[in-house]
Amino acid sequence: MSKDHKIGAGLRHQHFPHLIEKPQTNANWFEVISENFMNTEGYPLEVLLSMREDYPISLHGVSLNIAGTSEVDKNYLKKLKNLIDKVSPFNVSDHLCWTGLEKNNLHNLLPFPYSEESLNHIVSRIQFVQDYLGRPLILENLSAYLGVRDCKYSEAEFINELAKRSGSKILLDINNIYVNAKNQNFDPYHYFEVINPEYISEIHLAGFTDMGEFLFDTHSCPVFPEVWKLYEYFLTIKNDIPTLIEWDENIPEFDVLDSEVKKAVKLWENSCD
Amino acid sequence: MISLREFQERFIHSVQGRGNTILDYIAPGGKLTREDSISVYSSDYYARLQDALGENYEAVWAVVGDEEFYSLGQKYIRSHPSTLKDLTSYGNKFHDFLSKLEISKDYPFLVELAKFETEFWSVFHSKRESYIVNWQNYLEHFSGLSFNFSNNFKIFSWDYQVYGVFECRSTGFGDISLDIEKPQSVMLYKKGKNNIVQEISQKSFSIIKCLMDGECLEQIIENTEIEIDESDIQTTFSLLQQSESFFPREKE
Ligand SMILES: [Fe+2]
Numbered sequence: 001m002s003k004d005h006k007i008g009a010g011l012r013h014q015h016f017p018h019l020i021e022k023p024q025t026n027a028n029w030f031e032v033i034s035e036n037f038m039n040t041e042g043y044p045l046e047v048l049l050s051m052r053e054d055y056p057i058s059l060h061g062v063s064l065n066i067a068g069t070s071e072v073d074k075n076y077l078k079k080l081k082n083l084i085d086k087v088s089p090f091n092v093s094d095h096l097c098w099t100g101l102e103k104n105n106l107h108n109l110l111p112f113p114y115s116e117e118s119l120n121h122i123v124s125r126i127q128f129v130q131d132y133l134g135r136p137l138i139l140e141n142l143s144a145y146l147g148v149r150d151c152k153y154s155e156a157e158f159i160n161e162l163a164k165r166s167g168s169k170i171l172l173d174i175n176n177i178y179v180n181a182k183n184q185n186f187d188p189y190h191y192f193e194v195i196n197p198e199y200i201s202e203i204h205l206a207g208f209t210d211m212g213e214f215l216f217d218t219h220s221c222p223v224f225p226e227v228w229k230l231y232e233y234f235l236t237i238k239n240d241i242p243t244l245i246e247w248d249e250n251i252p253e254f255d256v257l258d259s260e261v262k263k264a265v266k267l268w269e270n271s272c273d
Numbered sequence: 274m275i276s277l278r279e280f281q282e283r284f285i286h287s288v289q290g291r292g293n294t295i296l297d298y299i300a301p302g303g304k305l306t307r308e309d310s311i312s313v314y315s316s317d318y319y320a321r322l323q324d325a326l327g328e329n330y331e332a333v334w335a336v337v338g339d340e341e342f343y344s345l346g347q348k349y350i351r352s353h354p355s356t357l358k359d360l361t362s363y364g365n366k367f368h369d370f371l372s373k374l375e376i377s378k379d380y381p382f383l384v385e386l387a388k389f390e391t392e393f394w395s396v397f398h399s400k401r402e403s404y405i406v407n408w409q410n411y412l413e414h415f416s417g418l419s420f421n422f423s424n425n426f427k428i429f430s431w432d433y434q435v436y437g438v439f440e441c442r443s444t445g446f447g448d449i450s451l452d453i454e455k456p457q458s459v460m461l462y463k464k465g466k467n468n469i470v471q472e473i474s475q476k477s478f479s480i481i482k483c484l485m486d487g488e489c490l491e492q493i494i495e496n497t498e499i500e501i502d503e504s505d506i507q508t509t510f511s512l513l514q515q516s517e518s519f520f521p522r523e524k525e
Binding site: 035036038039040041042043044046062063067068069073076098100101102103104105106107108110112113115117118121144145146147148149150151180182183184211212213214215216 | 277317357
């Protein structure tokens with residue numbers, strides 16, 4: 001297996017005891033949830049810094065609330081910047097969503113209207129954050145269980161426009177595209193035709209749960225064949241983007257996660273032939 | 274279309290069961306109805322906060338049982354929306370909340386247990402701090418010394434075996450014969466990456482409390498409210514020295 005791929009794995013605390021022993025891994029980089037390390041100076045941060053000695057790390061947040069309408073939380077940004085200084089990540093990302101209002105955080109990645117008002121609002125917030133952090137922000141397309149009616153833009157159009165106007169980058173979660181395509185009844189391949197690959201700085205792959213009435217983005221199982229297919233297709237468009245396997249619930253032994261990494265590496269290798 | 278702000282306010286109201294005013298603006302996913310699509314977010318919200326409480330107050334959970342803990346959690350969540358960015362410290366008013374409920378009479382140690390859990394996790398997430406002191410250099414004026422303590426160093430004194438209960442949080446209370454109604458004092462500190470909880474005598478607790486308040490040994494010995502002898506002092510200082518959590522204050 002080629003060593004110079006850009007496939008990584010989500011680092012979760014369940015794997016700390018295994019990874020702290022510094023085993024060989026297929027994963028060439030790791031991503032962590034920023035908030036899990038912003039309010040600790042204890043053991044979790046020690047493990048992360050030890051991992052950083054051997055691997056590139058990316059920081060992935062869930063609480064930036066970039067589409068929120070309460071004031072940007074400066075204290076949060078300060079803590080994030082502090083963590084960035086400690087970890088020197090190659091990517092710093094969050095989600096294109098809102099999470100709550102002041103004094104009432106829903107702790108979830110929430111959908112909002114893809115309107116002109118939202119676009120202007122988010123562009124100015126992104127610029128503020130980018131100025132503060134001194135680096136481009138990378139925003140992930142989210143999975144949703146409802147859409148907003150009468151939107152001016154489709155999701156892919158909105159994301160393109162946002163990147164164009166703000167200088168932010170895109171984290172393209174292919175599982176989320178698939179989940180939304182099924183839930184909202186559109187063609188996932190069409191998404192790739194709209195989205196501008198030049199803006200994409202990272203790819204996510206993960207598993208969902210079929211709830212019968214809808215697909216639920218649970219990150220609780222291996223990547224589905226349909227999503228691998230989409231990834232394979234995407235590799236024909238661009239194949240040099242860091243790609244991550246995420247697994248957040250029912251977290252298995254590290255080897256299981258690492259074998260998902262191996263599958264992605266194989267597909268990437270095929271795309272190079 | 275309503276403004277982004279109004280959309281978000283309506284969305285939150287709907288998720289938290291305060292009037293489903295978002296429905297006209299949304300298109301449900303999959304085969305869900307509009308109400309059901311909001312319920313997906315609503316269930317997720319309550320479950321996520323309940324999980325956070327469960328992680329932070331595992332011992333309280335073990336004491337009151339699944340059903341009661343779930344019901345306490347749901348009441349707490351409804352009266353304490355999260356203002357945090359991450360849920361690591363969600364529930365830091367849980368002990369206050371419990372103290373106002375009947376259940377704290379059924380389990381008179383419950384409030385103290387919740388407080389201890391809050392402190393335990395805050396020490397876990399704090400930075401390592403240890404003070405290696407060459408005590409030989411201080412022997413001459415030892416009884417006149419006052420000390421500084423690490424922020425990671427905490428002491429507790431209870432009328433019940435609160436730490437005993439905490440220790441059973443993951444194993445349950447089945448096989449353990451715990452005389453809950455026995456007073457207990459402990460010190461909590463961090464050594465390396467680990468939290469250490471050390472049981473101490475009531476007298477050691479009193480001595481350490483005075484030291485933490487800035488008194489020197491001389492003052493403590495003169496204090497007639499605490500009856501201590503030579504061996505109490507020795508035991509206490511030997512425990513403190515093992516903790517590496519304190520050091521002599523330099524004289525101004
Ligand atoms: Fe993702």
